[in-house]
Amino acid sequence: xxxxxxxxxxxxxxxxxxxxxxxxxxxxxxxxxxxxxxxxxxxxxxxxxxxxxxxxxxxxxxxxxxxxxxxxxxxxxxxxxxxxxxxxxxxxxxxxxxxxxxxxxxxxxxxxxxxxxxxxxxxxxxxxxxxxxxxxxxxxxxxxxxxxxxxxxxxxxxxxxxxxxxxxxxxxxxxxxxxx
Numbered sequence: 001x002x003x004x005x006x007x008x009x010x011x012x013x014x015x016x017x018x019x020x021x022x023x024x025x026x027x028x029x030x031x032x033x034x035x036x037x038x039x040x041x042x043x044x045x046x047x048x049x050x051x052x053x054x055x056x057x058x059x060x061x062x063x064x065x066x067x068x069x070x071x072x073x074x075x076x077x078x079x080x081x082x083x084x085x086x087x088x089x090x091x092x093x094x095x096x097x098x099x100x101x102x103x104x105x106x107x108x109x110x111x112x113x114x115x116x117x118x119x120x121x122x123x124x125x126x127x128x129x130x131x132x133x134x135x136x137x138x139x140x141x142x143x144x145x146x147x148x149x150x151x152x153x154x155x156x157x158x159x160x161x162x163x164x165x166x167x168x169x170x171x172x173x174x175x176x177x178x179x180x
Contacts, residue, residue, distance in 0.1 A: 007093035
């Protein structure tokens, strides 16, 4: 529902009708609209982690795993597109709804930490130079994925083109020169 109507257009009545349950049951489980949105974010985050785990093939250099992880955000798959749309809608709505920011910040931080840790692992295995600032690179790379996602969803970029931009940015970020 968020992917289709956005956070601002989300109505508990519509969610209840779509789920085939009473509005009271929705309020019982989620307490309020903010709880519903928070649960939706947790849900799409869990779905994203499941397809990101598929990308983590053992034995490959961490640098390749990092590219695979970031590239999984662009797939010609309904689930991936819905997840991306929900994230974009919630980020946009957080501009006006302060209550969305703590959950959004927490989940974004979790993604940043995961990417930064993967970069640090690559530094340990020698596939990423030690001069790369893992946290700063993670911020830039995840921000790029988020920005490309909006264009990809709007049909302004194809899947292959979005992945190519991620690959090129990853190469620049991991080139080894100190960046801040």
